[in-house]
Amino acid sequence: MKNNERVIYGITITIVIFLIANIIGSKVHLGINFIAPSFVTHTIMLMLSFFGIILLKNKLTYRISLPKFKTILKPIVIAVLLTIAINLIMTVVTKLAGGKVEVHPLFSKMNPLQVFLFVFIYASIAEEMLFRGFLLNFLKPLKQKGIPLFNRIISLSAIISAIMFGLAHLVLIRTGVSPLFLFRVVVFATCLGLLAGYYQEKYDNNSYAIIVHMAGNSLAVIAAFSMS
Secondary structure (H helix, E strand, O other), rough: OOOHHHHHHHHHHHHHHHHHHHHHHHHHOOHHHHHOOOHHHHHHHHHHHHHHHHHOOOOOOOOOOOOOHHHHHHHHHHHHHHHHHHHHHHHHHHHHHHOOOOOOOOHHOOOOOHHHHHHHHHHHHHHHHEEEEEEHHHHHHHHOOEEEEEEEEEHHHHHHHHHHHHHHHHHHHHOOHHHHHHHHHHHHHHHHHHHHHHHHHHHEEEEEEEHHHHHHHHHHHHHHHHHO
16 A cells, blocks of 8 residues: 555544544433543544454554553653643733633533543543554554654654644534634644654554553643642
C-alpha cells in the first residue's frame, strides 16, 4: 500500500469509527445515573478500534505492555507542564479576546469520582486506542518523515494522528460551547496528541500514549476534586 493511500484509508476508517461511536453514544442511554454520558461513546470507540486493529493486523503492528517506571516519569512531567502552559496561554488569549473561561460541559455533569473513572482513565484508554493505537500505527510507514521540534523529530504519522485527535474535539460544538472554548480544546488536544504520538513511537508501546493522555487529564481531575 502506498503512503498516500495509507493516509486516506487510515483517516477515513478513523473518522468512521469516531462518528459511529458518537452517533450510538448520543442515542443509547443506559439509565444509570452513575454512568457518565460519554461511557457508551467511548465503549463503542474502544471496541471498534480493537476490531480495526485485529482486522488490519497485516497492515499495522499494535503493541501494548506495562512500561518501566523510570521511563514514564519524564513523559508524565512534560505532559503536565504542557497542559499547564497551553491552558494558561489559552486563558490569556480568551481574556484578551473578551471571552469568559468555560468549564468542559462533561465536567459540569459529573462528580469527581466520575471524572476520575470516565475521563482520566476510560476516555484516555479509548481515545488513545483509536488515535494512536490504530491510526498512528496504521501510518507507521510515514514515521521516517517529520519536522524538527525542540531538538526532536516529530514524525508525520504522529502529526497526522494529533491533528485528527484535535479536530475530533470539534464534536463539542453540539454542546453549545463558545468558539473560543472550542479553539482552546482543539489546540490543547492537538499538542497533547503530538506528545502522546512521540512517546508511543519512541517506545513502540501504546501504554505511553495512554499515560501521556492521563497526565494531560490529571489537572481536570484535580480541579473536579477541588471544586467539590
